Amino acid sequence: MKIETKCLHEGYHPKNTEPRVVPIVQSTTYVYDSTNDVAAVFDDPTKGLIYSRFENPTVMAVEDKIAALEGGAAAMCTSSGQAASLCSILNICKAGDSFVSTGTIYGGTINLFAVTLKRLGIECIFVDADAPEEELMKAVKDNTKAVFGETLANPALAVLDIEKLARVAHKNNIPLIIDNTFPTPILCRPIEFGADIVVHSTSKYMDGHAVQIGGVIVDAGNFDWANGKFPEFTEPDESYHGTVYTKAYGKMAYIIKARMQLMRDFGCYPAANSAFLLNLGLETLAVRMKQYCENAMIVAKYLEASDKVESVNYPGLESNKYHKLAKKYLPNGTSGVISFVIKGGRNTAVKFMDNLKLASNVVHVADIRTCVLHPASSTHRQLTDEQLVAAGINGGMIRFSVGLENVEDILDDIKQAFDKIN
Numbered sequence: 001m002k003i004e005t006k007c008l009h010e011g012y013h014p015k016n017t018e019p020r021v022v023p024i025v026q027s028t029t030y031v032y033d034s035t036n037d038v039a040a041v042f043d044d045p046t047k048g049l050i051y052s053r054f055e056n057p058t059v060m061a062v063e064d065k066i067a068a069l070e071g072g073a074a075a076m077c078t079s080s081g082q083a084a085s086l087c088s089i090l091n092i093c094k095a096g097d098s099f100v101s102t103g104t105i106y107g108g109t110i111n112l113f114a115v116t117l118k119r120l121g122i123e124c125i126f127v128d129a130d131a132p133e134e135e136l137m138k139a140v141k142d143n144t145k146a147v148f149g150e151t152l153a154n155p156a157l158a159v160l161d162i163e164k165l166a167r168v169a170h171k172n173n174i175p176l177i178i179d180n181t182f183p184t185p186i187l188c189r190p191i192e193f194g195a196d197i198v199v200h201s202t203s204k205y206m207d208g209h210a211v212q213i214g215g216v217i218v219d220a221g222n223f224d225w226a227n228g229k230f231p232e233f234t235e236p237d238e239s240y241h242g243t244v245y246t247k248a249y250g251k252m253a254y255i256i257k258a259r260m261q262l263m264r265d266f267g268c269y270p271a272a273n274s275a276f277l278l279n280l281g282l283e284t285l286a287v288r289m290k291q292y293c294e295n296a297m298i299v300a301k302y303l304e305a306s307d308k309v310e311s312v313n314y315p316g317l318e319s320n321k322y323h324k325l326a327k328k329y330l331p332n333g334t335s336g337v338i339s340f341v342i343k344g345g346r347n348t349a350v351k352f353m354d355n356l357k358l359a360s361n362v363v364h365v366a367d368i369r370t371c372v373l374h375p376a377s378s379t380h381r382q383l384t385d386e387q388l389v390a391a392g393i394n395g396g397m398i399r400f401s402v403g404l405e406n407v408e409d410i411l412d413d414i415k416q417a418f419d420k421i422n
């Protein structure tokens with residue numbers, strides 16, 4: 001099946017007289033004919049369902065769909081993108097371990113890695129994603145268990161050289177984890193470039209309609225967890241009646257371990273109702289991504305030509321620093337998110353945004369409706385103008401998430417707001 005078809009048909013295959021649409025299984029629990037049957041699913045959780053804190057048929061249909069879209073062996077949904085990033089690391093690292101991450105990643109992930117994981121005794125070594133391979137190799141230490149990066153960074157819109165990071169990870173016998181939230185598997189499938197694990201915030205384009213918060217972890221099923229560096233995969237898990245994950249589950253080892261250890265203990269599993277809504281978004285994902293990219297390219301070109309604008313950051317533009325990498329990794333478009341710096345700084349940016357009529361001011365991105373965010377007065381509010389400059393954020397910078405309205409209406413909205421800042 002081609003990817004458009006997978007969006008509609010993977011994950012749920014109804015039989016004779018069963019519902020056409022994936023049903024919402026609103027049940028915390030499942031019944032068994034006998035105690036023996038209960039024992040059997042505890043022995044092998046792939047044989048049946050146990051409890052909706054870590055598995056549910058509606059959610060699992062979505063997990064199978066996303067695994068198919070990314071070209072992975074298995075997936076596990078989480079209650080947020082943050083929970084997906086957290087579990088992707090905790091399934092591999094314990095106190096005393098470290099991992100390498102590029103610095104240009106989502107701000108929430110930076111907090112998680114630099115502050116919260118540090119408190120748990122896990123060190124994140126931040127590196128410059130654009131540094132040469134030899135330099136990145138030097139960042140890896142004996143206790144380093146993974147490399148993490150973002151395909152198309154939010155909000156920096158830097159395109160990651162996934163193959164370079166995969167080489168660094170694999171030369172050190174550790175996996176590469178990629179946050180693929182902005183491209184979605186429609187625009188990039190990191191596993192095809194060597195990624196071992198892919199995480200998403202499904203709250204963004206995958207849902208697209210701004211109706212649920214969610215995340216997902218997909219495992220390619222390719223990494224050799226039995227290479228000696230990951231004893232928790234190859235030695236009996238005392239918390240799960242001595243299971244040896246690599247032996248019992250092969251290509252499913254990473255996801256089953258995440259489900260039976262982390263999800264069982266943390267309980268950050270999505271509700272069936274959220275998964276149902278996410279599935280509706282996934283069904284139209286391929287058509288929507290094409291249109292976001294088409295609209296955003298037109299808006300980016302308009303902004304680039306405008307005398308009101310100092311600079312535009314959109315990797316689809318030929319003038320962009322990451323255009324060459326974008327052509328390789330995102331040949332069909334670089335999503336609907338643009339950032340640009342308006343002439344006149346912070347005050348002009350605020351005035352422009354307050355005058356927009358169609359585009360809404362929201363702490364969100366990647367919605368079907370055009371939306372804007374002013375990092376200097378929201379996500380990076382605590383910083384002074386000097387600190388903003390040091391962090392690479394201009395007071396005049398606006399993150400513009402192009403939606404699916406007719407692009408002429410989006411342009412008209414920008415034009416009338418530009419007229420009001422004079």
Ligand SMILES: *Cc1c(COP(=O)(O)O)cnc(C)c1O
Pocket residue numbers: 080081082083106108109150154179181182200201202203204213214215
């Ligand atoms: C939003 C986002 C997250 C966090 O996702 P939530 O669903 O909000 O928890 C992680 N990574 C990226 C790239 C994001 O844009």
